[in-house]
Amino acid sequence: MLIRGESGVGKTRLALEVTRLAAQRGLLVLTGQCVGLGVGEAAEPGPSTAPLHPLRPLLLTVADLARAGGEAEAQRLLGARGAVLAAYEPALGGLPGLGEPTAPPELPPDAARARVIDSVRQTLFALAASTPLVLLLDDLQWMDELSLSVLETLAEEPLARPPVLVVGTYRSEETPPVLETLARAPGVTVIPLGRLDGASVGSMVSGMLALRAPPVGVLDVLVRQSDGNPFFVAEYLRAAISEGMLTRDPRGRWHFDERGTAPDSLAALPLPRTLAELIDRRLSRLDGTGHALVAWGSVLGREFDAELLLADTGHSEGALLGAMEALRVRNILEEAGAGRLRFGHDKLRETAYERIPVARRRALHQRAGELLEARHGEAADLLPVLAHHFARGEVHDKASHYFVQAARRARAAYANGEAIAFYGSALTEGQALLASGDDPGRHDALGALQEELGDVLALAGRQAEARAAYQQALTRASGASLGRARLLRKEGKTWETHHQHDEALASYAAAERALEASQEGRAEGWWHEWLQLQVDRVSVHYFAARQEEMEDLVRRVQPVVEQRGAPVQRASFFQALVQKNLRAERYRTSSETVEHARASLRAREEVGEPGAVASARFALGAVLLWHDAFGEALDVLTEALRAVERRGDLPIQARCLTYLAMLHRRRRKLEPTRQWSNQGLEVATAARMADYAGAAQANLAWVALRRGDLGHAERQGLAALDAWKPLPLVYPFQWTALLPLACIEQRRGRHAEAVARLHAALDPKQQRLPDALGACFARCVKTLEHGPTAHLGDLLQRALTEAEREGFL
Numbered sequence: 001m002l003i004r005g006e007s008g009v010g011k012t013r014l015a016l017e018v019t020r021l022a023a024q025r026g027l028l029v030l031t032g033q034c035v036g037l038g039v040g041e042a043a044e045p046g047p048s049t050a051p052l053h054p055l056r057p058l059l060l061t062v063a064d065l066a067r068a069g070g071e072a073e074a075q076r077l078l079g080a081r082g083a084v085l086a087a088y089e090p091a092l093g094g095l096p097g098l099g100e101p102t103a104p105p106e107l108p109p110d111a112a113r114a115r116v117i118d119s120v121r122q123t124l125f126a127l128a129a130s131t132p133l134v135l136l137l138d139d140l141q142w143m144d145e146l147s148l149s150v151l152e153t154l155a156e157e158p159l160a161r162p163p164v165l166v167v168g169t170y171r172s173e174e175t176p177p178v179l180e181t182l183a184r185a186p187g188v189t190v191i192p193l194g195r196l197d198g199a200s201v202g203s204m205v206s207g208m209l210a211l212r213a214p215p216v217g218v219l220d221v222l223v224r225q226s227d228g229n230p231f232f233v234a235e236y237l238r239a240a241i242s243e244g245m246l247t248r249d250p251r252g253r254w255h256f257d258e259r260g261t262a263p264d265s266l267a268a269l270p271l272p273r274t275l276a277e278l279i280d281r282r283l284s285r286l287d288g289t290g291h292a293l294v295a296w297g298s299v300l301g302r303e304f305d306a307e308l309l310l311a312d313t314g315h316s317e318g319a320l321l322g323a324m325e326a327l328r329v330r331n332i333l334e335e336a337g338a339g340r341l342r343f344g345h346d347k348l349r350e351t352a353y354e355r356i357p358v359a360r361r362r363a364l365h366q367r368a369g370e371l372l373e374a375r376h377g378e379a380a381d382l383l384p385v386l387a388h389h390f391a392r393g394e395v396h397d398k399a400s401h402y403f404v405q406a407a408r409r410a411r412a413a414y415a416n417g418e419a420i421a422f423y424g425s426a427l428t429e430g431q432a433l434l435a436s437g438d439d440p441g442r443h444d445a446l447g448a449l450q451e452e453l454g455d456v457l458a459l460a461g462r463q464a465e466a467r468a469a470y471q472q473a474l475t476r477a478s479g480a481s482l483g484r485a486r487l488l489r490k491e492g493k494t495w496e497t498h499h500q501h502d503e504a505l506a507s508y509a510a511a512e513r514a515l516e517a518s519q520e521g522r523a524e525g526w527w528h529e530w531l532q533l534q535v536d537r538v539s540v541h542y543f544a545a546r547q548e549e550m551e552d553l554v555r556r557v558q559p560v561v562e563q564r565g566a567p568v569q570r571a572s573f574f575q576a577l578v579q580k581n582l583r584a585e586r587y588r589t590s591s592e593t594v595e596h597a598r599a600s601l602r603a604r605e606e607v608g609e610p611g612a613v614a615s616a617r618f619a620l621g622a623v624l625l626w627h628d629a630f631g632e633a634l635d636v637l638t639e640a641l642r643a644v645e646r647r648g649d650l651p652i653q654a655r656c657l658t659y660l661a662m663l664h665r666r667r668r669k670l671e672p673t674r675q676w677s678n679q680g681l682e683v684a685t686a687a688r689m690a691d692y693a694g695a696a697q698a699n700l701a702w703v704a705l706r707r708g709d710l711g712h713a714e715r716q717g718l719a720a721l722d723a724w725k726p727l728p729l730v731y732p733f734q735w736t737a738l739l740p741l742a743c744i745e746q747r748r749g750r751h752a753e754a755v756a757r758l759h760a761a762l763d764p765k766q767q768r769l770p771d772a773l774g775a776c777f778a779r780c781v782k783t784l785e786h787g788p789t790a791h792l793g794d795l796l797q798r799a800l801t802e803a804e805r806e807g808f809l
Helices: 011-024 053-077 081-085 109-128 145-155 177-183 198-209 216-226 230-242 263-268 275-284 288-300 317-329 346-355 358-376 380-392 396-412 416-436 442-459 463-474 482-497 501-517 524-543 547-564 567-585 591-607 610-626 630-647 650-666 670-686 690-706 710-724 735-747 751-761 771-786 792-805
Strands: 002-005 028-033 133-138 164-171 190-192 246-248 254-256 303-305 333-337 340-343
Touching: 002 011, 002 177, 011 028, 011 133, 011 164, 028 053, 053 109, 053 145, 081 109, 109 133, 109 145, 109 164, 109 650, 109 670, 145 164, 145 177, 145 416, 198 216, 198 230, 216 230, 230 246, 230 275, 275 346, 288 317, 288 340, 288 346, 288 358, 317 333, 340 346, 358 380, 380 396, 380 416, 396 416, 396 442, 416 442, 442 463, 442 482, 463 482, 482 501, 482 524, 501 524, 524 547, 524 567, 547 567, 567 591, 567 610, 591 610, 610 630, 610 650, 630 650, 650 670, 650 690, 670 690, 690 710, 690 735, 710 735, 735 751, 735 792, 751 771, 751 792, 771 792
Parallel strands: 002 164, 002 190, 028 133, 133 164
Antiparallel strands: 246 254, 303 340, 333 340
């Protein structure tokens, strides 16, 4: 449930009321806060806290319950996920029976990110399995990308999941696109919170002042002046108190004096007409020490250590403590727990910050950075905050340093969006240094940063932006060098990812020219880059279905690979040979292709990188399945699945589960097919792999068909086809859904529709069917198209019987 509204409209108040009612009913309520970096001027992008910070209360609660419940509870709540999540919440270390967490196995970045998201999701469900849970997350407009990705997966969950309600609030005037997308998800309810009408303003005033009904004239003025904004109403009442129009009697009851009961008198008062003016008026009544504290606090952030607030303001300790207490009494500051303070409302901080003269603001930010740096060093969680303060303080060298460190930490935590933003800010600061001439080596450093930015953009799927970053890096690279060749090759990969084959090959050709012109000699590094370039070229020809070019390139490259290739390159090359043959053989694999897959696995084992070994083992298992070597395929895929489950590699796990289900289906084993398909559907959904989610639904259609449930079989089969339709590449195993649907049409006497399904299965982009089976399907298609059709039903029945005999139906 998302509560959307402008600042001051009461979003947090409504959300707190929801959680209060939930707690009264015995639900577990957890609250997380999202915190932004800047205020006022154009704020630095990205949150001011570490990835998953808003979800730390969840992780801390899990840690506490695990310690209290012992080993069994720790295993139930976390198990192996503890090692993944301990990097984000250290309290998860040393739990009963889990020991000190070791770094989880390395995975490719996409898979590692999916593992983190799934670990949070599964931990949340484990906690909710024993107690229904409400999770309140305030200010989602400042939420980090990784936490938002967790919310996106939760929004896609079926209702049968453990009872979890996420309540989030966000400002309508600061809604990022990702929140707009989340708000449209099927599992999300959005509550737009508008301004109060007259009756609601009256209820609010009555509640705040314990009045049965406020004077009509007062209410009319408040409605008109506040425009229905609750925060504005409260500020007007504060102003009325300060003007002596609203007072308490000896019994503590509030009363409006004669001026206050007269509408003209209240309206004629010199009260501000905007919210900013109201807050400014409230702050202007502070003394000098109070002003200094509020200004310093607004620079430090929405929430900060009380000790830091008292540091270095040029006032005596007694004056500071008195002023801080006055700020609490006036509800400008409030306790945040653990020795921390926060502003009572963001608008108070924003207005106070805007009052600070620019030069003074710059000096305060610089001092804030220096104090935090002296107290905490380069603490990982404070890297974005240090970068922010030094950037606002125009200390460009330190700002650049901390933005780079924040970017690299975000990348390591799979928070790609934050990493991209921080790299961008680091480049801005680096450009400022370069312009000032303070750092002669900055030119090369900026080129390296542009390349790092390009790598993260490519990882995040933003290929055009990645290409622009590589091109910027190329402007700083020497004319003929390994570095220039590498950048051109990476540029080619950005084209290849979107299957823009000619552009990719042009970049690869430019990379090879740079290599040939390189003055650095053909040492090991040169050959490594050359071989990687050729392997990438093979991949382009594979996806472009340019069989002759691919075979020519393989013949040219293979001797060099065998002579000079490192094990990792030999593995990639043999995998490229597998791809080449898969295209030519249409996934009815030959013995040669099986041997290439074995060679790739051996090379990966020689390198010893567990994730790559598991991926190569899966590839061998799939090739064996398409070779109809079911027994060995079962052993290899099962071993690969065990390995990736230990590592938490969701994409490879989804693939293993899919082809294990297909294997059991080919062997006509109903229950194993159902079990593997259900697991595959869950994992593929969590990993957002529409092709494999569709494959699981197709296999479940076959299970339903075999059980005689034609309606369910049809729904699952059509859902599979719908899942594959939007994919950029054709999923080549659509027979898994087409054949059950053809059988259903045949049983309903809809022969033309059934033959249309068989015709689709014969498409050249689909897996090649056994010759006898393909011939049966082709006869049905020919008979329907050219007649006579009198015996079409018999031909169709024989074709489906042959499909069943071959293990395809």
